[in-house]
Amino acid sequence: MTKIAFRTRIEDLRRRELIQAAHRVFMQHGLGGMTTKRICEEAGMSAGILSYYFKGKEDVLFAMVRLNNRLLMEAVASGLAQAKTRWGRLQAIIAGNFPEGLFEPNIANAWLSVCAASATNARYARLQRIFYARLQSNLASVFRDVLPDARFKQIALALGTMIDGLWLRRATGEALSPHDSIALVLAVAAALLTEAERAQLQA
Amino acid sequence: MTKIAFRTRIEDLRRRELIQAAHRVFMQHGLGGMTTKRICEEAGMSAGILSYYFKGKEDVLFAMVRLNNRLLMEAVASGLAQAKTRWGRLQAIIAGNFPEGLFEPNIANAWLSVCAASATNARYARLQRIFYARLQSNLASVFRDVLPDARFKQIALALGTMIDGLWLRRATGEALSPHDSIALVLAVAAALLTEAERAQLQA
DNA sequence: CAAAAAACTGAACGCACATACAAAAATTTA
DNA sequence: TAAATTTTTGTATGTGCGTTCAGTTTTTTG
Secondary structure, three states: OHHHHHHHHHHHHHHHHHHHHHHHHHHHHOOOOOOHHHHHHHOOOOOOHHHHHOOOHHHHHHHHHHHHHHHHHHHHHHHHHHOOOHHHHHHHHHHHOOOOOOOOHHHHHHHHHHHHHOOOOHHHHHHHHHHHHHHHHHHHHHHOOOOOHHHHHHHHHHHHHHHHHHHHHHHOOOOOOHHHHHHHHHHHHHHHOOHHHHHHHHO | OHHHHHHHHHHHHHHHHHHHHHHHHHHHHOOOOOOHHHHHHHOOOOOOHHHHHOOOHHHHHHHHHHHHHHHHHHHHHHHHHHOOOHHHHHHHHHHHOOOOOOOOHHHHHHHHHHHHHOOOOHHHHHHHHHHHHHHHHHHHHHHOOOOOHHHHHHHHHHHHHHHHHHHHHHHOOOOOOHHHHHHHHHHHHHHHOOHHHHHHHHO
């Protein structure tokens, strides 16, 4: 049992190291430049190690994307937990989608590559769907019982696409701070609501 | 001279055929699945022909992207020419960014791939910059002399990122019609302006 | 401290690819 | 039509990749 425990620890450690190495290589060389050799080198191991801990290169990529998605979703969740009013929840959702230190050109580009690859990769597509469903569900929790369904959907789509668009532009290196991005989306959110609706959300 | 004329015609024809073939392969197999062999097959020619008419594979790709960009920009330009009021120009710009028959998942995905590749490909990045500069300049022609500079920039950014975001979502297969997309962006544009400002734009 | 198991190495293999190129076919020229 | 030129072909070449695996080192077991 000691043996099992230790073996598991080492396995998890190596997997994590490889995933993080893959992430660094991804950031520096893009999706196309991610070779097994580079990943193993970056992790300080030899070329064959990847097949020992993963089924193949595709497996490492998927694990990497899943990890990143989890980090982003957790950032939103932690902010949401503290919010008191519906408007506060909206602020938390928006702010959580532009985390300090994560809203950077290389990370945005990585996300973009995965979006593009989703068209031909079912596993990526599934991750993407989960991610969007979570965002939609979070937004729904803000507007449910306050706005009619059609109106809620329009606003959610407008805010969601703006968030995506801001990430896309960040990927091209445009100088958008998390602060400015959050302010912009919030300003649009405010503009889309009537005064009465806004008051209701702040109650 | 007859010789030169004919030679040029054949050359241009072959280049166009190859570019269109490349475009079809791109749509079907993605950026990663675009091989010279597939392109030449699709064009009904043999494997070596690509090197004869282009410097290499990269050259065909670039020509393809440039052609697509030109088509989109022309769609906007033709709409702009007919508009009378400033608000009409805004409508034309937005509508021109969601052309019927072009706002499709596979085309959106193609554009996304190029955006992602821009990070490591200087030529793509340059095309992207030109494209955005044109959009910005078009928008500026709507708001110049009507809105203060800071306000114009905020609105242009909001609308631009929404357009990008809608294309991105279209790439993931989301069922967004050109009509709904245009309506959404216009609704946001209207919401962002005061009544007085709107009246000014419609004059 | 052996014996056994786990962790790791790095060379080797097969495959897919972009490109080069000599030869062939088609077309133009004189 | 014969020579010259352009156009096209299909194979050959070299490169880089992911994966495999026999063997080596390290760690655990008894």
